Amino acid sequence: MKKFKIIEKVCKTEKNHMKYRRVGMFGTFVLFVVTTFFSSNIYAEEGGKESGWTIGADNKKTLYVAHWTHTPENCPGRSADGAKMLSKFWEGRKLAEEKGITILGAYVTVTEHDYFIIFEAIDYGAAVEFFLPLVPSQTGKIVPVLTMDEWLKIMPK
Incomplete structure (x- = not known):
């Protein structure tokens, strides 16, 4: 019960x-x-949007550091296909230059399987497009940075 x-x-x-x-x-x-x-009318009209927030509107280049890495098993140096992929990626820098990307430096830590590429770009989309050949076998991030001098100018005192 x-x-x-x-x-x-x-x-x-x-x-x-x-x-x-x-x-x-x-x-x-x-x-x-x-x-x-x-x-x-829940969306802002073109005249009602905040001005000055369009990325790359003033054609000023942004400085970026790209860090790409892969596992030892995915290392492009281990196969002809991997080497071809990496060569094709690096040849793409000519087209990237036409799209406003300036590569300032590119570095490889061979034993750590890392790439560090420092570049300037007006258009973030073009930067992402440049790195697309790496996406199938690499993990990466693209980070906007300031020079130390730029940071010291705007740093709160």
Whole structure:
């Protein structure tokens, strides 16, 4: 008898939870519909956007450090295909220069399987495009940096 009452209480509790879930879902749906249909201008118009936040708008180049790495098993030096991929990537710097990328330095830590490439670019998208040949076998990141002199000018004192 006791077990039956416990089961009955559990069932009532679950029914209440389901009822509240339905009410919550319905409320969310109503809020979505109201927001969608009665807020027709929820996006900023072109004149209403903040100015000065367009990346590369002033044609000033940003300085980046790219760090790419791979496992010893994925090392391009271990196969003809890997060497071909790396050569093709590095030949792409001519096209990258046409797209506004200036490579300032490129370094390899042979025993650590890392590449460090320092470059300037106006367009981040062009920089990403330049590194695409590395993506299938390498892991990397492209980080915007400042020179120490630039940092010292803007650093809080």
